[in-house]
Each structure stands twice: as structure tokens, then as C-alpha cells.
Amino acid sequence: MRRWAVDTGIVAVVGALTAYRIAVVAVQPGDRAPDLWAYGLGLAMAAALLVRRRWPAGVLAVVGGLFLLYHVSRYPGGAPAVPVWVALYSVAVAARRRLGLGVAGLFIVLDLQGRIMVTGAGPLDATLDSSTVVFGAALLLGETVRGRRLRLALLAAERDSTAERRVVEERIRIARELHDVTAHTLAVVGVQAGVAAEVLDDDPGQARAALETVRQASREALAELRAAVGVLRDGTRAPGPEPPAPGLDRLPALVAATGAVIRHDGEPRPLPRVVEATAYRIVQEAVANAVRHADAQRIEVRLGYRPDGLCLIVRDDGRGAADPLGHHRSGADPPGVGRDDVGDPPGNGLRGMTERATGLGGWLLAGPADDGGFQVRGWLPG
Structure with a gap:
């Protein structure tokens, strides 16, 4: 109108x-x-x-x-x-x-x-020029306006595309967080509930401690899930303070809740927050996979502090090559690792770990360990 x-x-x-x-x-x-x-x-x-x-x-x-x-x-x-x-x-x-x-x-x-x-x-004859020049000027003006409109349309489309890409990336990140949190929480619940069931009659105190671990893990997972779901639902975070990004200082509690052990190579030092958060999530997912899928009796987490970054190794004595998730390597080849080491397509967990590592410029290698079981190896620059 x-x-x-x-x-x-x-x-x-x-x-x-x-x-x-x-x-x-x-x-x-x-x-x-x-x-x-x-x-x-x-x-x-x-x-x-x-x-x-x-x-x-x-x-x-x-x-x-x-x-x-x-x-x-x-x-x-x-x-x-x-x-x-x-x-x-x-x-x-x-x-x-x-x-x-x-x-x-x-x-x-x-x-x-x-x-x-x-x-x-x-x-x-020069007397014919004036009218023709004005006609040409009208065409030129239209061409100029059209070019400007096209440029503005392209800029708007680029802005929309960038915004949409950021939304997709954010949703993928949140989906990865949801996967990691739920996988780890289920692993902790499974381990500690099993401990509580075994010692309920003989050692009620230990059973109570196991159930308290379950409750604490559930509370933390609920806080993280509430924040993530708020973003997925309407683009806003849930009321209250946002849960801090997990760091390497939380790893001892994580591995203790699942029965894993942690080892350090080199002198521990503070790393960039994004590196620590990525390392935490990789270890969290690897340990959860070992507990839920590999029937592992022993899980070892090794952190290697290097001048140029952090080496990660999560090894278990579970089913190894029979792991239903398969094994996968992505990112830059670590020394001594060639293309022949690539295994079957990964599951969502290994894919998420790989994306986290390569997103920081690192690499991730997952597959059967030389002495049996299954291991995840990675390196993050820092």
C-alpha cells in the first residue's frame, strides 16, 4: 500500500x-x-x-x-x-x-x-547531444542505485548467514555439553549406585557416602542442564549465576567419582581457561565411555604438561577394539601416527571430543591400547 x-x-x-x-x-x-x-x-x-x-x-x-x-x-x-x-x-x-x-x-x-x-x-551535430546525455544519465543513475541495493542486500544476507551460523555453532556446542554432562552423570550414578548396593548391609556409612556422591553429581548436572536448556529453548540463560566453565582443578573429583586414577607428568601449571575446559570435557567423556561401554576395571587419566601445551591420555583395561563406539583419529597427525591408524567412524562422544581438540588446533587419537583395553590420546596447545 x-x-x-x-x-x-x-x-x-x-x-x-x-x-x-x-x-x-x-x-x-x-x-x-x-x-x-x-x-x-x-x-x-x-x-x-x-x-x-x-x-x-x-x-x-x-x-x-x-x-x-x-x-x-x-x-x-x-x-x-x-x-x-x-x-x-x-x-x-x-x-x-x-x-x-x-x-x-x-x-x-x-x-x-x-x-x-x-x-x-x-x-x-552537437545540438543533438543534450537530450541523449540526459537519457544516458537517467540510465546511469538507475544502475548506481541498483548496484547499491545489491550491495546492501548482500551485506544483509551475509549478516543473516553469519548470525545463523553462530546460532548453529552455539547449539552444537550446547548439544555437546549436554551429551558430556549426561554421559558423565550416568556413569557416576551407575558406579556409585553399584557401590551403595554392594555395601549397604555391611558398611552403611560407605553406602551413604556413595549415595551422597550420586546426589552431588545429579545436582551439578541439573545446574548445567538448566542453563543449557534455557539457551536452546529461547536463547536466554536460566536465572541465577551461570555455572563456571570446568577446569583441571575439578578433575580429581571427577575421576574419584568413577573410580579412575589420575597421574601427572611435568610440573602442573595454569593453562588458558578454554584449554582447561576442553581438557576437562575430553577426560569427562573418555572416562564416561570407559565406565559405560568398556566394562573397565581400571581407568587411568594421565596429564602431561609440556612447554607448548597439554598431553592427555585416558586408558582403560576394558574391551579395547571391541568397543562399540569404534575408534577414530582426527586433527593433525601426532608423531609416529599415520593414516593407517584411522579406524571406524566415531560415535557422537568421540566425535565431540575430536571437535573440541581440533577446534583449539590440537589433535585426538582414540583406539585399542597396545597392551589391551582402550585409550584416548590428545594434545591441546597452551
Whole structure:
């Protein structure tokens, strides 16, 4: 509706300017004085502009034809040119304009030919330049506006694409967090519930401690899940403080809850927060896999502090190559590891660990250990 009102206003203004120009144009000897027919031609040209957005080529053909008819009728030249300027601009600015530009070229040639016949001037006479230059300027203006609109549209599309990509990446990150948290919590619950069931009669205190571990793990998992689900649902986090990103200082509690042991190589030192959080999640997922899928009796976590980063090894004595998750290696090849070491496609857990490592520029290798069982090896720059 707004566009229709704008077009109607343009038609009214162009019609008024055309009528004014026809009224004040100087009548040269041999010209026909403007009459009702002249005004009718000019106003018809303006009225045709009402549908210029939908049929720019057709409107230019109509306006150009009426303009040429005006000149053939020997009326003073140039007076009804305003509708032509608008029609030429509309052709140049249109999305589909091949036909319109062809009509524009034909119109300019016919206009030149008609004025040559009327004035008797030569094809290169300077008196013919002014009208042609103005027609070309109208086309150039339309081309400039069209180019600007295209650039703005591309920028908007790029912004939308970037925003959508960030949303997808954030949802993937949250999905990975949800997977890691639930997998680890289930592993802890399974181990500690089994301990509680075995010692419930003989050692109620130990059973109570195991159940307290289950409750604590469930509480922490609920806090993280609530925050993540809030983002997935409506893009906002749940009320209250956001759970801090886990770091390596939480690893002892994590491995203790699942019966794993932790070893250190090198002098422990603070690492960038993102590296510590990534290392924590990788160890969390690897330990959970060992507990849930490998029937492991012993799980060892080894952290190797190096000058250029952190080495991670999570090894268990479970089913090894028979692990239903398969084994997978991704990222830069560690020393001594070749393409022949690549195994079957990974499950979601190993894929998530791999994406975390490679996202920081590291690598991850998962597969059967040399002495049996299964191991996850990785390196994170830091």
C-alpha cells in the first residue's frame, strides 16, 4: 500500500512537471503550438509510470512511443521528457532488465533518428547531444542505485548467514555439553549406585557416602542442564549465576567419582581457561565411555604438561577394539601416527571430543591400547 502511494505521488508530480514544461516551452518557427492533444500525450506518458515497477520494459516502450509520437506531431521538442527520464531510470534499476535495456537502446536510437529528421542536423551535430546525455544519465543513475541495493542486500544476507551460523555453532556446542554432562552423570550414578548396593548391609556409612556422591553429581548436572536448556529453548540463560566453565582443578573429583586414577607428568601449571575446559570435557567423556561401554576395571587419566601445551591420555583395561563406539583419529597427525591408524567412524562422544581438540588446533587419537583395553590420546596447545 505504501509503495502504491509513492508511485501515485510520483505520477502526480511527473504529470504536473510535464504539463508545466509543455505550457512554457518556446514555440519555434515551424513547430505546432501545444494543444489538448499535446497535453494528453504528456499526461498519458506520466500515467503509464504507475505500473513501472511491475513492467519497466513495457512502460518504457509505451512512454518512449508516446514521446516519439509527440515529436512526430511537430510539437516543441523536449517538453514531455520527464516521464522518459523516470522510465529509463526504472528500467536500469529493475532486477530483470535485459529486455528493458534493449528497449532503452532502441528508444535512444529512434529518438536520435527522429530529431535528425526533424531538425536536419547531422548525426554528430552537437545540438543533438543534450537530450541523449540526459537519457544516458537517467540510465546511469538507475544502475548506481541498483548496484547499491545489491550491495546492501548482500551485506544483509551475509549478516543473516553469519548470525545463523553462530546460532548453529552455539547449539552444537550446547548439544555437546549436554551429551558430556549426561554421559558423565550416568556413569557416576551407575558406579556409585553399584557401590551403595554392594555395601549397604555391611558398611552403611560407605553406602551413604556413595549415595551422597550420586546426589552431588545429579545436582551439578541439573545446574548445567538448566542453563543449557534455557539457551536452546529461547536463547536466554536460566536465572541465577551461570555455572563456571570446568577446569583441571575439578578433575580429581571427577575421576574419584568413577573410580579412575589420575597421574601427572611435568610440573602442573595454569593453562588458558578454554584449554582447561576442553581438557576437562575430553577426560569427562573418555572416562564416561570407559565406565559405560568398556566394562573397565581400571581407568587411568594421565596429564602431561609440556612447554607448548597439554598431553592427555585416558586408558582403560576394558574391551579395547571391541568397543562399540569404534575408534577414530582426527586433527593433525601426532608423531609416529599415520593414516593407517584411522579406524571406524566415531560415535557422537568421540566425535565431540575430536571437535573440541581440533577446534583449539590440537589433535585426538582414540583406539585399542597396545597392551589391551582402550585409550584416548590428545594434545591441546597452551
